[in-house]
Amino acid sequence: MSGPDHYCEGAAVLETGDGFFRPASRPARDCGVLLVRSLAAGAAGGPLRVLDGMAGCGIRALRYGLEGGATAVWANDADPDRLPLLERNLAGLPPGVERQVGTATAQQLLAGCLVAGRRFELVDLDAFGCPAALVPLALEAVAFGGVLYLASTDGRSATGHDRRAALRRFGAAARAHPASWEIALRLQLGLLARSAWAMGRGITPLLSFSEGRAFRTALRLERHPTRGEEGHLGLVAHCHGCGDQQVQSLGRLGRWRACGCPAASGEGPPLAVSGPLWIGPLQDPATLTTMLLEAEREGTHLDRPGRRLLERLRADPASTPRCWPVAAIARRLGQGPPPLADLVAALTAQGFATAPSGVMGGQLRSEAPWPVIVATARGLVAATAAR
Ligand SMILES: C[S@@+](CC[C@H](N)C(=O)[O-])C[C@H]1O[C@@H](n2cnc3c(N)ncnc32)[C@H](O)[C@@H]1O
Structure with a gap:
């Protein structure tokens, strides 16, 4: 804090006002700035227009101009009471940065962009709730090669706690899953991809x-x-009986294979199937590397949690959705699991793409068959006990 009414973050000094503001969301704002910087690094002097459609107090919009190198910044929030604050804060943008401040709903704003043929190199929609209804218009507002940076706080439908809402919002089944955040992100990406x-x-x-x-x-x-x-x-299937997980592409959909559950149950494995959702990689290591390099340059500000986040994501491109908490592996073994790093090393040595999940702490991501994962974990625990 630089004074009783001002908040400092990165290069921005601003008032946050009485409305919604979370200092703890800083890593997400740092990521947005670094995404703009990474676009600038590849833009070779072209325009760098940013739309902050749900701007709150305008902290992102201000940082996009101050640190991201944006050439134009549109800051909008549907709450008209925030307009004077937004205007005061965006007065801090560097001279020469084109600015536009408004109080339209995101729907109106994006529809206006479509009518006017206006596109941005980065569209940031930091939504309350689920932004599914905005997705087609938001994509229309992104320039080719540009970035859509989307947030949803709708955890209930995407993590299997409100299955009917998931059907309505994603057109997909969302079932309880041990890697629930991952499934939520993949449902969101699946919707974006289909649009x-x-x-x-x-x-x-x-x-x-x-x-x-x-x-x-x-x-x-x-x-x-x-x-x-x-x-x-x-689709991603999780067996609530034995813990196995299977993944199928919709384009090559076949029968689910038998898992480790006793065939005697007669009804087939108790599979909970989620999807359609995105089963490809979640992270682009090249972009994450550029962002981390940009963070080293003068004028950028990445705090320690943000750096750890980017490094963790870069180390796990998340090419398979198959993830298990180590606690679930321990339950399967009936005893404490081996250290995650040891399990990753042992499965990697057997030739299976494996990593600690970058999305959820304490989770293993692996292409290895589930019986191999359990047997490897058991072997590691036994070897430790024998020492
Ligand atoms: C999560 S907050 C934004 C926080 C801000 N991006 C930050 O980093 O501090 C969401 C904002 O969206 C605004 N909002 C809610 N519904 C909206 C809509 N349909 N169109 C535009 N803004 C909306 C709210 O007034 C609120 O300020």
């Missing part, structure tokens, strides 16, 4: 993360889908 494909466009997910309250995804809008991109839409 982009319906427009003839493609997407590249750049980063996806959550702290359990907000589910944040950033994607690059591509002029066309890459070959086989539709193969990233699929």
Whole structure:
């Protein structure tokens, strides 16, 4: 804090006012700034227009101009009581940065952009609740090669706690799953992908993360889908009996194979199937590397939690949705699990793509068959006990 009424974050000094503001969401704001910086690094002097559609006090919009190098900043919040605050705060933008401040609903704002043919290199929608209704218009407002940075605080429907709402919002089944944040992010990306494909466009997910309250995804809008991109839409099945997980692409959908549950149950495995959702990678390591490099440059500010987050995500591109909490592995073993790092090393040594999940702490992500994971964990625990 630099004074009783002012809050400092990165290069911004501003008033946060009486409305919604969470200092703890700083890593998400740092990521937004670094996404703009990474766009600037590849833009070769082109325009860098940013739309902050649910701006709150305007902290992101201000930082996009001060630290991101945005050439134009549109800051909008539907709450008209916030307008004087937004205007005061955005007066702090550097001279020469084109600015526009408004109080439209995001729907009106984005529809206006479509009518005017206006596009932005980054569209940031930091929504309360589920922004599903905004997705097609938001994608229309993103320039080709630009980024949509979307947040949802609708954890209930995306994590299987309100299945009917998930059907309405995502057109998908959301079931309880041990990697619930991951499933929520993948449902959101699945919706984004289907909307982009319906427009003839493609997407590249750049980063996806959550702290359990907000589910944040950033994607690059591509002029066309890459070959086989539709193969990233699929289903994830979790067996509540034995803990196994299976993944199928919708394009090659077949029967679910038998898992480790006794066949005698006669009804097949008790599978909880979620989807359609995005089953491809969640993170783009190249973009995360550029963001981390940009964070080293003068004029950028990445705090320690933000840096740890980016490094964790870069280390786990999340190419498979199959994730298990180590606690679930321990339950299966009937004793404490081996250290996660040891399990990752042992499964990697057997040739299976494996990593600690970057999305949820204390989780294993692996391509290895579930019986192999359990047997490897058991072997590691036994070897430790024998020492
Ligand atoms: C999560 S807060 C934004 C926080 C801000 N981005 C930050 O980092 O501090 C969401 C904001 O969206 C605004 N809002 C809610 N519904 C909206 C809508 N339909 N269109 C535009 N703004 C909306 C709210 O007034 C609120 O200020």
